[in-house]
Amino acid sequence: MTAIPLTTRRKFIKDLGYISVGFTLLGACSGVEDPIMAARLDYDGKLPGSMGRAKTVNAWLEILEDGTIRVLSGKVELGQGIRTAIQQVAAEELDMDLEKVQVHLAETGLTPNEGYTGASASIQNSAMSVRYAAATARQELLLLASKKLNTAVDNLLLYNGLVKSKQNKESLTFAEILDGEQIEKEVMLPIPIKDNREHRYVGKAIPRPDIEEMVRGQSTYIQDLRFPGMLHARVVRPPGYTSQLISLDDTGLKSEVSGIIKTVRKGSFVGVITQREYQAVKAEKYLKDHSIWTAPIPFPKSENLYAHIKLIASSPETVKNEGDVAAAFEGIGILKATYTKPYIKHASMGPACGIAMFDGEILHIWSHSQGIYPMREGLATMLNMEPDKIHIKSVPGAGCFGHSTADDAAADAALLALEYPNTHIRVQWSRQDEHLWDPYGPAMITELEASLDKNNKINSWKTEVWTDSHSTRPNKDAGTVLAARYLENPYQMKSRGYLGGGHRNADPYYGIPNITVNAHYYDGPFRTSSLRSLGSFTNIFAIESFMDTLAEKAGQDPLEFRLNHLEDERAIAVIQKVQAHTSTQNNEDGKGIGYAFMRYKNTDAYIAVAAKVTVDKNKGNVGLIKMWAAVDLGEVINMDGLTNQIEGGMIQAASWTLKEEVTFNTTEITSTDWIKYPILKFSEVPEVEVAIINRPSEDAKGAGEVPVPPTAAAIANAIYNASAIRIYDLPITPEKILNA
Incomplete structure (x- = not known):
């Protein structure tokens, strides 16, 4: 390599x-x-x-x-x-x-x-x-x-x-x-x-050769990559997003830490290069203890987060308007509900890593970025280099869907490699840095209103979504790269990024004659970007939870209620498939089954999900017993890979639904490790059964983001059916069940 x-x-x-x-x-x-x-x-x-x-x-x-x-x-x-x-x-x-x-x-x-x-x-x-x-x-x-x-x-x-x-x-x-x-x-x-x-x-189940390498613990990831004479580095992070470096005293560093090669300061960007990795860890701590920074802008109080979001949001933008919702609502009983989702992390199991080497002409970078060409554009702007003088090679990192910290680690390595040419410089992030500086999935609010006609069919629907940007991925705008914001001449983002991801799937894929969808955009206190399924996760959690509420109001079975609002045969097929797979399940005392449906982006793959849970009303604990999915992605390329994607996405979504939340106070983010930011344990992972409907004559669609959004609603609906408790605010913790 x-x-x-x-x-x-x-x-x-x-x-x-x-x-x-x-x-x-x-x-x-x-x-x-x-x-x-x-x-x-x-x-x-x-x-x-x-x-x-x-x-x-x-x-x-x-x-x-x-x-x-x-x-x-x-x-x-x-x-x-x-x-x-x-x-x-x-x-x-x-x-x-x-x-x-x-x-x-x-x-x-x-x-x-x-x-x-x-x-x-x-x-x-x-x-x-x-x-x-x-x-x-x-x-x-x-x-x-x-x-x-x-x-x-x-x-x-x-x-x-x-x-x-x-x-x-x-x-x-x-x-x-x-x-x-x-x-x-x-x-x-x-x-x-x-x-x-x-x-x-x-269409066949062709096994992935790299799975065996992973199981055997072979050197697969960028964190394993080594070069002859490679040096190690760490970057001193500010105490907050807006902090600036006032002073740095490194006069005693070499006497305290061995193996120091070079300390690099470029404005408020501080890095240290050492012979070995642990030396870099010790040097970073020393420099952090001997630096003075400006205080960051305070965060809002965590208990006031959603009120703060509404306070700072812009005027609504109508993204869909069909029929006449206001007229349809007149004289009819309206059902309303508000659903919320906190900031959540990519929470990569392996903290970010980047390696770079400047040979005097070409800057070579090894990265687990999910967009090497766009990242090259951002680095070229930040470093004032021609893009073709930067060569980036993708190396796998710990699985992580969306804009993670990979690009930032690569940018750190690039800056330091230019300061110490002809040597490979490896920057390994810490767990704390990964948790604190990750571009989170934004907190969201989805408010729904709907009414039923005399035939118990939905005749009007209104969605209001509050969302921050769902993608600030690296591009020509150097401000999308974290390190660029702390240089002598700092770069700040020129735009808010991709706001449209926030209202993805906010318009239900059901036959509703009158519908309005409004999006309220806000510029929140935390760094955000794309996380698996973008706004679909929150919006489908809300819509499919609300569909169960409407079905109950109509006195109908929740699946039949959905089928009564669908004409798309492929949508009907996945619902009927998951219905058949769960038909023998009994709703025992303290246990319940919930369902949810989605067509991703309303244009791509179809999926229906079921979840069976047990709820301990005395302790509030939720146990996931089993989950099912029926999926139609058109033509299947690899049956094995597709099944793996659906299973993994459902398990990740279950973790988001039951566990994950960025915690903070007015001065700092407090969820800095796995204790303070818990994820689903192996012992809590349920059995997952996936049925694939292969349609070789239809266009092939991707699966990576498809299983995530409906899983949350299926779990929430199962909890309601097991306990008669409806939770509207993610994650669904024991405390919320006990307080409901």
């Missing part, structure tokens, strides 16, 4: 060779004398957004000299299994065995610029781009081979890196066909892709 100059990196990787692990299903084509060519169908739909910046085949894949394929993707591996899914679609379209396809992820100057990995968009953007590029490559290889073999395309067979004549059995490898070149053809519609009925890999 030594640094490679940007100008020679493609050649280096081409000459390097590779090691890969794969699984071959249904036999290898190479062992078949005359394989039967799979049928192809012309795809004439919309090309993925990622192809807007990378339109040619060679932007997405390369043919190596040994005939194997290197696929290039700008997405990063977060534990979602994107590498395996991309390998599957490429092998499928090129009729290759899996072990002959390797996937190279996220490296500036080599892979396409696909922005951020997020929004459950990697499958429909990156994997589908690879599919269409591979299908185009196959077509071009056949055309070129037909000329070299002097025969018609219809007389050729393409399989496992070979193109063979049916008549005289003469064959050429992919490398021989291209003769050292790559396929520069633009991907254009229509594209002949393999008929899904003949898929060998897509």
Whole structure:
């Protein structure tokens, strides 16, 4: 993993060779004398957004000299299994065995610029781009081979890196066909892709090879990465967001701590470079104890948080308005409810890490950022460098969906590497820094009003959402990077970031004739950014809890009530599927089952969730017994990876629902460790059962964010059915149940 100059990196990787692990299903084509060519169908739909910046085949894949394929993707591996899914679609379209396809992820100057990995968009953007590029490559290889073999395309067979004549059995490898070149053809519609009925890999449960490495504790993550002569560093954090450094006394540092290489001060940014990691830890503590800072701006009182949010919010923006809600409400009994969610953390199990080395010309960075190209833009602005002088390579970190502290650790390392060139500088964050400086998921308020007509159907609905920004991810605006805010000439964010994520899924996916959705934006006291599912988590918790309340008012079963408001057959199917899976469950005393439904973004995947809980009314304790999900994401690429994603998302959402909350007083954030910020324990994790409805003829959608939003409502509804206690404020703690 030594640094490679940007100008020679493609050649280096081409000459390097590779090691890969794969699984071959249904036999290898190479062992078949005359394989039967799979049928192809012309795809004439919309090309993925990622192809807007990378339109040619060679932007997405390369043919190596040994005939194997290197696929290039700008997405990063977060534990979602994107590498395996991309390998599957490429092998499928090129009729290759899996072990002959390797996937190279996220490296500036080599892979396409696909922005951020997020929004459950990697499958429909990156994997589908690879599919269409591979299908185009196959077509071009056949055309070129037909000329070299002097025969018609219809007389050729393409399989496992070979193109063979049916008549005289003469064959050429992919490398021989291209003769050292790559396929520069633009991907254009229509594209002949393999008929899904003949898929060998897509739709199957292909195991991820990296799982075994994780289980064995092999060096997988950036925290494990080591370079010869590498030095270690820590950054001294201010006492609060707005604090500025008044003075720093490091005169006694070297006498107190051994191994000091250099102390770096750039405005209020203070870092220390040492020979070993523990020396950096001790040096950071010494410098913190010998520094004086301005007092930060006080936080609001925690008990007044939601009142404070409403006080500072802007005038509402109407984001949806259909029918006439005010007229529909007249003369009809209106139901109202308010739901709240606190600030919550990414709470990555592994604190952030960044490594950088400046070779005098190129700044090389290794990072677990979820957007290496946008981060490069932000660092280029902060460091006053040309973007192509910064080379970033993605290395997996502890799984974490959203804008975590990874970019900030990389920025710390970059600043320090420029101060001490030609040496790898490793910045490892502490647990306390991770908990304090993480860009949290914002606190939210969702207020709902609805009414029923004489047929007990919803005839009017109003949603009011209070939300901070849901994405301040790094980009050209250097202020999105934490370190940039503390330099001699500090950068502050030029915009509020992506506010629209706050009202995601705030408009119910039900047939309601009159509906209004208003969003109130506020600029809150804490640093916030994108966290798995953005505002959908709060909004679906509110909507699906409210749907149970409305069903009770209508005197109907909660699932039947939902079905009565749906016409979309795919939505109906997931609800009926989870209904069937839970039909044998009994509502025993102190136990209850709750349900929730969602179509993510109202345009993507469908999911219905059920949760069974037990509630101890004397102690307020909630025990999760089992959770179920029925999911329709269109075409399934990897059944195993998809199931893992749904299970993991539901468990994370259960932790948010029952445990997680950023705590603070007027002077500081107090949830600085796992004791003060508890998460779901392994002993508390319930059994999870997932049913997948595979629709190969439908567009493939991502799964990463889909299971999170409905899980909270399913648990809250289960608690109500077990105890007759409705909790509106997350997390649902024993104290809240006892006080209800």
